Amino acid sequence: MRVMPPPNEQALNAAVDWLVHREASEPSAADREAFQHWLDQDASHRGAWERVNSALAAPLQTIRTLQPRTEGQPVNAALQTLFKTRRRRVLRGALGVAGVTAASAFVAHRWTPLGQVMADLRTGTGERRAFTLADGTTVLLDARSSVNVRYVADVPSLQHKAGALIATRAFTGPAPLSIHTRHGQAQMDAGRLMSRVHADRTDLVALEGLLHFQPLGLAQSRLRTGEGASFSGGTLERLQGNVVGRAAWQQxxxxxxxxxxxxxxxxxxxxxxxxxxxxxxxxxxxxxxxxxxxxxxxxxxxxxxxxxxxxxxxxxxxxxxxxxx
Missing domain, CATH: 3.55.50.30 (Phage tail protein beta-alpha-beta fold)
Structure with missing residues (x-):
């Protein structure tokens, strides 16, 4: 029988971080490859992963059954408290049932949802916050929202993960500003747009200027000022009524x-x-x-x-x- 070395504190911390990341959203192929590389890097890593999984498997399963996934995540408040409490217990070696139960974790909370822990831009419960990117683009996030920012030739590309954002670009750059969600993408040369990510769709509103967008599996479309659309994989609907009013959260x-x-x-x-x-x-x-x-x-x-x-x-x-x- 192969005996694994006891995991050290650094490995246990990394194992908890990996579990947080995997619970927060569906891992990509690159995520899975990086995780496997970490596991294979050292025997203590696999030992840490098995210990953390053993400690958290039962309460995680209970929490997942409390509510269907909303906004692509499990019950955030319960998971946040669970990870916060059990991390301390894992590092102390106290991996028994004692501690916070799934029910008490559910009614407790922290202010930053689990899926946003590692995002470049994020907000907590009840928080709205504005960010200025390196090229001068401003991004206003609604409460419980998260965005990752990537730069291609100094032009930002926003990976919109959760919640809502209003992006403002007062200039025409060398390339359009792009926004990507799991349901499609949008591009804007200059102007203002709002994007809101739901569990099953993305809502997009052109607040000022022309906006081009492409839902997954569909042809490119465009929105003029005051127009909006809701789309997911293979479906597209034009938003009706007071479309611009959907951005009233900024006030x-x-x-x-x-x-x-x-x-x-x-x-x-x-x-x-x-x-x-x-x-x-x-x-x-x-x-x-x-x-x-x-x-x-x-x-x-x-x-x-x-x-x-x-x-x-x-x-x-x-x-x-x-x-x-």
Whole structure:
């Protein structure tokens, strides 16, 4: 029997980081190759990986079943607390069941979602933040958003991973600014655009100037100022209604024009550190209005204007149909 050397603290830290990365998003071919290279690099690495997996496998599986993946990630709050707590226990060698349970991890949270830990640009819960890139392009991120930045001949290419961004380019550079999501890509010479990544689609709005975009598997299309589109692999729909209003979050507002309640909750979830559940029976209710991005106030308004009841259990909020009198 081959005996592996005991993993050192550096190897254990690296193993936890690899697990965070693999849980945060679907690993690419390059990610898988780099991980395999790390495993094969030293026997202590494989020992560290097996120890970390053994310590976290059961609670991770429990957390994954608590909620379907949203925005391409598991229940962020639970995973964040789990990794934070269990990292300390792994490094101390305390790998037993004792410690934070999956249930307590679910109701706890940190302010930066798991999938954004290694992003170049990122925001936490309730945070909006502006960044200026090396070429002068500005990128405003909505809450719980993340972007990786790559440069090709000094021109930035934005890998938009989660949440929403508004990119502003006040000049025409040597090449267009490009934005890539898992559903397609867009290019802009100069102007302003908004991109929002959902679990099943990307929404794109031309706030100023001409925008070219290409969904995966489809031909290139374009948007003029004030136009928007929603696309995923092989599908494309033009956004209707107040399209520019979808960028109202930059002023701390939420402009809702005949949205289903489920979409409204998805929009405010990034501003709430707990978890908001919407019952399927009411998720399709239509909502109109302009609201401040104050989650407590917005929930109260929804309860007053829709046939729903809102129940709270600590950081958990449940929106259900109002019972008949």
């Amino acid at each position: 701390g507002m939420l402009a809702v024009d005949d949205w289903p309640l489920g979409d409204v909750v998805n929009a405010i979830q990034a501003y709430y550190p707990g978890f908001i559940r919407v019952a399927p029976s009411v998720s399709g209710l239509r909502v109109f209005g302009i609201f401040q991005l104050d989650v407590q106030l917005l929930l109260e308004t929804l309860a007053q204007t829709l046939p729903v009841q809102i129940r709270r259990l600590g950081p958990l909020v449940s929106i259900d149909a109002k019972p008949p009198r």
